[in-house]
Amino acid sequence: MLTLRKSAVSSPMIALIAALALAVVHQYLFFGHAPGLSFPLFTMVLYAYLFHDRKYPLRAVPGIGWFMLAVIVLLSMTYALFDNPLFRLLNLVVVPSLISLHMAYMRGARRLDWSDLRIVGEAFNHLLPQTFNHIPNVFRLLRIAMFRRFGTRQKSTLHKVLIGLVIAVPLLVLIIPLLASADGTFQRLLNAIPEWGGALSLDGIMARGVWIAICCVLFFGYFQGFAKPGKSRRTRMQPETADAASTKKLRIDPIILATLLISINAVYVLFVAVQFSYLFGASDGILPDGQTYAEYARSGFAELVVVSAINFALLMVSLVYGGKPGGRIAALLYVLIFCSGVMLYSAYMRLALYEEVYGYTYIRFLVQAFMIYLAFLLLLAALRIRTDLVPLSKCYIVLSLAAYVLVNYVGMDRIIAEKSIERFEESGQIDRDYLSGLSADAVPALVRYGRENADTAFINRLERHHGELLRSSGDWRSYNVSEQLARNALKEAYDK
Structure with a gap:
């Protein structure tokens, strides 16, 4: 696991000032503007802020750390390269989620392996509880910065000035528009303000100010949750120790597993054998009696649902809880994978025929892509049966991220x-x-x-x-x- 080497940790005040600058950049890039080139630019600036207090020797960063960063950068770049509305919407959730997981792995208080499911809880802990725990520190820092160099009399005067400003601001919001509408000369005077300021209405200025303030507080709280996790660090370490103490895995009896696989495989083998004459013959016009192309394609989707919902569940349960597959269990699992592959290929060919007749759409493209993805999952499962050297969960995570990036970039x-x-x-x-x-x-x-x-x-x-x-x-x-x-x-x- 990666061991991080701290530099001189930046002071909370420096972190707060940097968070304010980041919030200003955020509102400049996104307030009133659709995400485009701004999205990858802000992603890079955000990472600079989140790691500004650390020194990372490049050789010490693990490969998965670079891989996750590459995935995040590539997905953020899609906003500048492509215009697909589905992925633009999905990536608004996917990219922040991946950044949160990446931060939990690289900077979380608990040193969890990247394939450990508990890293999701660690990411959520930093995203909400830790962030909100540090929000009061913003106001504490501001109070210290404003009053630590003032005497008692000066503090009293400053308090009164602030009270006057608080009362004046809402009155000015009401009075200025009234005066502008009442006198044309005054209106022209307001319009003579420099262009960068005149283009902003008072409502716009206030909205930007609120935007900056909220973002500043949230960015600071999130950063401080990693820089200074505080008293919650010890309590977060306890569940990991407790989990390590109870590492006994549930094991399925080999006889039960073999019986289950034989029963399921018998049905699948019979299904493939009976329907083999038209599973691969639709391209030559060979269809089951009375079926149209549309009905034929829909039956292929049903097979896909069965493959994904039952066969993969059986494979995962067998590989995770069945121990190292022996000769007979391994053979049964290979038969299950083979039958699954046959039905998957059949469903893919049916959809291809359907597209030739009825055209191409988003949903049909994505279903085909998902079928290809399932085929690679089957291949990895087959390799896992052959050798324990294939870490199935890690391979699935990497493959899933790579597949999602690819489907973003392929140009649907x-x-x-x-x-x-x-x-x-x-x-x-x-x-x-x-x-x-x-x-x-x-x-x-x-x-x-x-x-x-x-x-x-x-x-x-x-x-x-x-x-x-x-x-x-x-x-x-x-x-x-x-x-x-x-x-x-x-x-x-x-x-x-």
């Missing part, structure tokens, strides 16, 4: 558009309504289709769905590569 909208165009070239069918509603990632390919096929009506439909790209000011904080490429494609189409 663009692939759907290109596949739909290929389908149009073969069958003459295309769903213009659905395709015109895809994100900016798909616009360049769809514009090319419209121009090559002289489909002016479709290009006009794209313009109606993505017209805001042509009218947007293009603020650098919301800059997005896909939106810029879509904007260029639409402009080029109209120029010609």
